Amino acid sequence: MAELNLKQINARLNEEFRGEKRKLVFWYDDKAEFAEDIKDIELDNAKVYFLQPDNQFYTKYFLERKDKENNYLIYAPFPKPDVRENHLEDTLLYSKRFFADRASLLMADLGVDEKYKNIIEKHIKFFANKDRTQRFYDLEIEQFNEENIIVGMLGSICRTQTCSFEEVVRAVLSDGECEENKFIDAFKKYDLHSEFWKLCERHFGYIDNTPSLTNFVLTLFVTYTAKSITGELPESLKSMVSHKSGNIITFMDNLKNSVLYKDRYNELSEFVSNELNIVKVFENLLPEELLYCDTFVCIDKIIIRWIKERLLAEDTGAMLDNHSIKEVVSIRSKMHFSESTGKIYHMLGSAYDIVVSAKYTCPDSFSDILEKYKTSDYKIDQNYRHFYYDYDGLDDSEDFEGLRELVENIYANEYLDKLLQKWNSGILEENAYGKLPLQIDFYDSNIGGLKDRTVVIISDALRYEVGHELYTTLADDPKSNIRIDTSLSVLPSYTRLGMAALLPHKSITMSDDYTVLVDGMSCDNLLTRQNILQRYCDNGICVQFDDIKNMKKSELRDVFTGKQLVYVYHNQIDARGDKANTEDEVFVACKEAVNEIADLIRRISSNANTHHFIVTADHGFIYKRDKLNESDKINVRDKNAFVNRRFIVSYEAIYEDGIENVSMGRILRNEDGKVVSFPISSNVFKVSGGGQNFVHGGSSPQEMLIPVLNIKMERGHIDTGNAQIALVSMVQKITSNVTVLEFIQSEAVSDTVKATTYKLYFISDDNEKISNEATLFADSRELDARKRIFRMNFRFKDKKYDKNRNYYLAAYDEGSGEEIWRHHVVMDLVGESF
Numbered sequence: 125m126a127e128l129n130l131k132q133i134n135a136r137l138n139e140e141f142r143g144e145k146r147k148l149v150f151w152y153d154d155k156a157e158f159a160e161d162i163k164d165i166e167l168d169n170a171k172v173y174f175l176q177p178d179n180q181f182y183t184k185y186f187l188e189r190k191d192k193e194n195n196y197l198i199y200a201p202f203p204k205p206d207v208r209e210n211h212l213e214d215t216l217l218y219s220k221r222f223f224a225d226r227a228s229l230l231m232a233d234l235g236v237d238e239k240y241k242n243i244i245e246k247h248i249k250f251f252a253n254k255d256r257t258q259r260f261y262d263l264e265i266e267q268f269n270e271e272n273i274i275v276g277m278l279g280s281i282c283r284t285q286t287c288s289f290e291e292v293v294r295a296v297l298s299d300g301e302c303e304e305n306k307f308i309d310a311f312k313k314y315d316l317h318s319e320f321w322k323l324c325e326r327h328f329g330y331i332d333n334t335p336s337l338t339n340f341v342l343t344l345f346v347t348y349t350a351k352s353i354t355g356e357l358p359e360s361l362k363s364m365v366s367h368k369s370g371n372i373i374t375f376m377d378n379l380k381n382s383v384l385y386k387d388r389y390n391e392l393s394e395f396v397s398n399e400l401n402i403v404k405v406f407e408n409l410l411p412e413e414l415l416y417c418d419t420f421v422c423i424d425k426i427i428i429r430w431i432k433e434r435l436l437a438e439d440t441g442a443m444l445d446n447h448s449i450k451e452v453v454s455i456r457s458k459m460h461f462s463e464s465t466g467k468i469y470h471m472l473g474s475a476y477d478i479v480v481s482a483k484y485t486c487p488d489s490f491s492d493i494l495e496k497y498k499t500s501d502y503k504i505d506q507n508y509r510h511f512y513y514d515y516d517g518l519d520d521s522e523d524f525e526g527l528r529e530l531v532e533n534i535y536a537n538e539y540l541d542k543l544l545q546k547w548n549s550g551i552l553e554e555n556a557y558g559k560l561p562l563q564i565d566f567y568d569s570n571i572g573g574l575k576d577r578t579v580v581i582i583s584d585a586l587r588y589e590v591g592h593e594l595y596t597t598l599a600d601d602p603k604s605n606i607r608i609d610t611s612l613s614v615l616p617s618y619t620r621l622g623m624a625a626l627l628p629h630k631s632i633t634m635s636d637d638y639t640v641l642v643d644g645m646s647c648d649n650l651l652t653r654q655n656i657l658q659r660y661c662d663n664g665i666c667v668q669f670d671d672i673k674n675m676k677k678s679e680l681r682d683v684f685t686g687k688q689l690v691y692v693y694h695n696q697i698d699a700r701g702d703k704a705n706t707e708d709e710v711f712v713a714c715k716e717a718v719n720e721i722a723d724l725i726r727r728i729s730s731n732a733n734t735h736h737f738i739v740t741a742d743h744g745f746i747y748k749r750d751k752l753n754e755s756d757k758i759n760v761r762d763k764n765a766f767v768n769r770r771f772i773v774s775y776e777a778i779y780e781d782g783i784e785n786v787s788m789g790r791i792l793r794n795e796d797g798k799v800v801s802f803p804i805s806s807n808v809f810k811v812s813g814g815g816q817n818f819v820h821g822g823s824s825p826q827e828m829l830i831p832v833l834n835i836k837m838e839r840g841h842i843d844t845g846n847a848q849i850a851l852v853s854m855v856q857k858i859t860s861n862v863t864v865l866e867f868i869q870s871e872a873v874s875d876t877v878k879a880t881t882y883k884l885y886f887i888s889d890d891n892e893k894i895s896n897e898a899t900l901f902a903d904s905r906e907l908d909a910r911k912r913i914f915r916m917n918f919r920f921k922d923k924k925y926d927k928n929r930n931y932y933l934a935a936y937d938e939g940s941g942e943e944i945w946r947h948h949v950v951m952d953l954v955g956e957s958f
Contacts, residue, residue, distance in 0.1 A: 130164055132232070133224055140220060141170040141195045148187060148219035149197050150175075150212075156201035157226045157252050170195035177202060180211040187215065197222070226251060234261070236268045243273050250277050250314045263287045271326075274319045281310045289323050290375055297379070298388045302337040302395070328375070329368030329922070338399070345396040348376040348419055351919060354445070355413035358405045368922040370861055370895075374885075377897040380460055381883070390461075393420050412444040415452065418459040427456055428465065431472050432527055440480050449476050458901055471514035471524070475531050477507040482534045486542045490550025491559055493543075497825050498588075498610055501543065505826055506589040508535050512749060513711045532750050540746075540806050544824050548784055548804035551823055557790075561611040563740075563830060564793070567628040567660070570738055570832065571689065578736045579690045579728060581669075582626055583717055584619060584698035585820060587744030591831025594718045594739065598725070602875045603838040613743050613828045615791050615800055616771035618821040619698065620648055622742025627653060628660035632792050638766040638773060650693065663688035669695070673724065677731040684732040696720060701745060701818035710747055710818050729837035739833040745820040746770075746806055746827060757810040758783065758803060769808040770822030772801040782807060784823075846880035847873055847902035849935065849944075852913060857950045858886075858931075862919050865933075869902045869912040879903035881938040884916060886949070889930040894921045894951075899938070925951035 140149050147170070153159065165172060173196045175183055187196060198219075207213050227244040230236070230251060236244065244251075251257045259280040265272050265287045275289045282295035296307045311317045321335040330343050346364040350357045351373055357365065366372055380389045396402070397420045406414065406423070411430040414423045431449055434442040444452050450473060456462075457469035481504050487493050511531055515521055521528070550556055561569055571578060586594075588610060595608040614621045620640045624632050629642045639646065643659070646652045654666040665683075669692055672683060684690060696717040701710035721739060728734050758780070760767050765774035772778060777785040778801040788798040802823045803809070808816070820827045852866040873879045880902045886895035898916040906912050925931070932946040 130161060132229055133158075134166055136224075137165065137170070137197060137222065138168050140222065141167065141197075146193065147195050148215065149195075149222050150200070150204075150216060150219055151197060151222040151224070152200045152202070152204040153224070154203040155248065155252070157248065158199075158224060159201045160252070160254050162199050162201075165197070167195075167197060170197050172196070173198045175200040177205075184212055184215060230257075234265070234268065236273070240268060240270060240273060243270060247277060247315060250280075250316070256280050259283065271323070274316065274323065277314070277316055278311065278320060278323075281314070281316070282307050289327055290378070292320075293324070293328075293375070294379060294385055296337070297341065297392060298385060302341055305337055308337060327368070328372055329366035341392055342396055342399060344372055344376060345393065345419055346400075347372045349417060352417040352419065353409070353413055354416070355409055358409070360405055361400070370920045370922040373896045373919045374893060374921050377885075378893065381897055381899070386460075390421075396420070397422055415444050415447070415455065418456075418461060421461045421464060424456060424459075424461050424465045424468075427452065428468055428472065431476075432524065435472070435475055435479050436526055436530060438479055438482060438530075440476065458899075467514045467517050468524075471511055471518070474507040474511035474514065475527055478504065478511060478531045478534055481507075482538050484539045484542055486546045488546065490547075490553055490556055493547055493550055493825075494559055494610075494829075497543075497829065501825075502589040502592060502829075504535070504539055505587070506593065509589070509711045509714060509747075513715060516708070516711070528749070532748070536748055536750070536806065540748075540824075544805055547825055548823055551828075552784060552786065557612065559612075561609065561832070563611045563613045563622065564625045564632065564791075566611065566626045566740065566832070570834070571628075574689075574736070576736050577684070577688055577690075577734050578738060579684075579692060579725075579734055580626075581692045581694055581721055581724070581737060581739045582623070583694040583696065583721060583739065583741050585701060585743060585745045586694075586697060586717060586739070586741035586831065587826055588829045588831050589826075590697070590714045590718065591739065591741065591833060593714075594721055595831070595833055597718055597722050598833075598835060600873075600875055600878075601722075601726070601837075602844045603729070604875065605836045605838065607834045609832045609834070610829055611740070611832050613741075613830050615786060615802070615823055615828065616768065616773065616821045617743035617823070617827040618768060618771070619742050623647065623653065626740065626742065627656050629656070631794065633794060634773070634788060634792070634796060634798065653691065657689065657691060661689045664691070665689075666691040666693065668693050669720070669724065673720065680728060680732045684728070684734055690734075692724070694721060694724075697745070698820075701747070702815070704815040707747075707815035707818040708749070710745070725835060725837065735837045735839060737833075737835040737837070739831070739835065741830040743820050744825075744827045744830055745818055746822070746824055747818050748806065749817060752808060752816050756807045758807060760809050760811070767809055767811055768821045769811055769819045770802060770827070772809060773798055774801070775799065777801060844876050844878055846937065847871060847877050847904075849882055849900060849902050849914075851933070851947055855933075855949060857952050858920070859952050861922075861953060862917065864915055864917050867900060867914050867916060868909065869904050869914070872907050872912065873903055873905045882944065883936045883938050884918075885934065886918060886920065887932055887934050887946075889932075894923070894925075894931065895919060920951075920953065925953055927952055 141147055162172065171194055175198050227241055227248055230244055231241060260276050263276050263279055263286065265276050272287055275292060276287050278292045279287055282292050284291040284295055296305060299305050299307050311320050324330045324340055330340050332339055343364050343366050346361045347366045347369050350365050351369055379385045402420050403422045406426060411427050414426060417423050431452065434449060440449065442449060447455065453469045453473040457466050487496055515524065515528060592608060595606060598604045598606050614625050624640045624642050624647050627642050627647060631643055633641045635641060642656050645656055647656055650666050650668060657664040657666060663686060665687055667683065667690065672680065697710060697713045700706040700713040725737050760772060762774050762776065765772050773788065775798055777799045782803055782805055783801050784804050785799050785801045788796040788800055791800065808819055848870040849867050850870055852868050855865060871877045882900045882902060883897055884900055885893055885897045887893055895918045898918060900914055900916060904912045927950060931949050931951045933949060934946040935944040937944055
């Protein structure tokens with residue numbers, strides 16, 4: 125019982141016991157409504173005596189013989205016995221009776237109109253529990269009517285925070301199985317079961333002679349599905365469609381998009397899918413009819429299967445509802461089940477780009493090959509990497525094995541074979557090394573003469589396309605001013621020679637035992653490299669990334685203070701790729717490398733007063749998933765040669781099919797008489813140990829073209845803002861239950877304009893949500909404004925709308941929950957308004 129009722133009763137009882145004369149007051153509580161509350165009664169001038177049905181004789185003795193001085197309230201949690209059975213009847217003649225009408229007390233406390241007393245009396249059992257009644261009070265219902273009283277009781281049972289039937293339904297749906305539901309059982313216990321189903325009919329149009337939670341859930345999901353399928357609903361589902369679709373769509377949108385309830389939505393979706401055998405029911409629907417429906421995850425499976433089949437047929441021009449495969453991937457990857465299907469869609473998007481490259485053509489001139497690789501061909505390597513990154517992350521990839529084989533075949537045979545053949549013809553041209561900056565000139569070209577402190581991050585095996593991903597990542601940082609260039613590595617493109625080329629030097633030589641020397645000094649570890657660096661820069665140091673990655677702010681400052689040049693050696697990609705047991709993790713390592721380097725740059729910039737960075741690599745790599753055949757391995761006969769999978773250094777050139785040679789003296793700009801021999805394809809030399817899929821050292825653009833990122837981080841605060849959206853369709857009046865509106869993303873996403881997700885829906889002037897909730901991803905980088913226009917569908921609740929009230933279309937930032945703007949509309953639905 126509510127505290128206020130107790131105060132009323134206390135006041136009335138204390139009034140009864142006023143005066144000097146001894147008084148006995150009997151309270152027969154017929155329905156034991158106050159049995160729990162009586163212990164909280166506080167009487168100023170009387171004691172409480174608890175009467176039991178079997179202690180009447182003792183009570184009479186106690187009151188009339190044992191204690192004749194004190195006042196007593198005699199409380200009996202049962203009806204007054206008949207006169208012939210009541211041994212206290214004569215005591216009652218000189219005593220008083222107290223009557224407490226719980227229904228009246230409740231109504232007085234709450235301000236409920238007398239006309240609703242029958243509802244309170246009918247469910248008086250509900251109010252017999254103090255905690256349950258208090259929860260009813262805590263709902264703070266402002267305006268009582270029959271529905272609000274019922275919903276309040278239902279909400280108290282479900283422990284909702286507001287008097288909302290939608291909240292009640294959400295609570296009910298969130299509790300366990302449909303057939304054994306504690307809230308439904310509680311509704312039955314307190315005689316609210318039929319009222320609950322009447323409200324389900326009133327709000328959601330669910331009509332059933334024998335209502336059940338299972339059938340109700342089926343109605344919700346089928347109705348929700350019917351409005352997002354563009355074709356005709358299968359016959360077996362039509363009888364389950366409610367006439368109150370607007371209310372259901374709004375409710376289901378909220379359930380699906382709620383952080384609190386989305387997991388339960390997924391569970392119910394799977395339950396309904398199994399109950400109705402949705403996979404079979406939808407087997408005759410066309411994929412384009414399901415494009416915008418995300419009620420069941422099996423719909424994604426249907427669309428994923430369609431995309432896979434189109435790709436396997438190399439039908440890259442296939443479309444769904446005038447959307448290309450790439451656009452379908454984008455649409456579906458942003459829908460509800462993207463947490464479980466997003467990786468598959470991303471994989472399919474990468475596969476699509478690879479399949480498109482099946483018609484790959486390579487330019488003839490070396491200059492054109494270089495330019496095409498820097499502007500577009502690198503994306504083929506990047507898409508290949510992304511494909512396997514997602515493919516390897518699938519729980520079960522068996523269904524996509526055929527697609528993987530196609531991707532592998534196109535990448536290896538249509539792309540690499542064509543590119544490498546012409547590339548290697550070009551790299552041997554006399555003037556090839558003058559077509560772009562050379563790695564061997566790195567220090568003089570990028571560092572010599574710099575006055576501000578500079579950090580050079582050398583990431584082992586960070587090939588050009590991975591470096592370009594780092595460029596894209598940092599370009600979105602508003603504090604970053606970044607440029608990406610390309611340089612041509614030394615050949616052979618392996619770590620010791622590449623690391624030497626990046627150091628300041630007058631000469632680089634390779635001794636007779638194939639040791640690499642810089643100015644005659646060894647350079648194969650951190651200390652020897654630092655010794656060389658300090659000959660050219662007194663305040664230069666070399667550090668390992670792993671030694672500083674977890675340093676605190678003060679520790680970082682200690683490392684950088686007083687230093688002019690810092691070489692940071694990062695080894696994520698090569699460390700895993702070069703080992704047979706981890707080489708297939710190399711694409712995961714690439715992702716981690718990008719994140720680690722970007723994070724390090726931000727940390728150093730913020731904490732160590734350093735703002736100039738250069739990121740580059742010692743070499744790149746080639747990775748192919750399929751194991752090489754023995755026929756792809758080239759036997760080596762010179763036992764005195766320096767043999768690697770992708771190169772041989774020896775004193776004699778190797779003249780065999782598929783092998784080319786270049787003078788080491790040409791590479792190192794000296795008189796070295798040794799020769800570098802390398803395959804002109806992606807084949808390898810036959811050597812023992814190591815892996816087979818990850819290789820470097822050869823002459824491919826994937827191995828030799830390395831990124832040079834020049835980054836300057838701005839000091840202090842940089843103003844950034846979210847991508848803004850505006851309504852294109854300036855609608856003033858809503859005249860249909862379904863409305864399609866157009867929105868525009870005002871600016872393209874950039875380093876100062878951040879991608880933002882918005883929630884859009886219509887509300888009334890008292891903030892009731894009256895439409896479904898649409899999600900707009902303002903993440904477009906398109907510079908053409910016409911390509912930043914989005915169409916959104918809105919369906920309204922089935923209810924009466926007052927043309928004289930205010931209604932709005934409201935936009936909310938999903939991240940912050942902040943309302944961005946609202947647009948006033950008049951609701952003028954034909955046949956619905958009043």
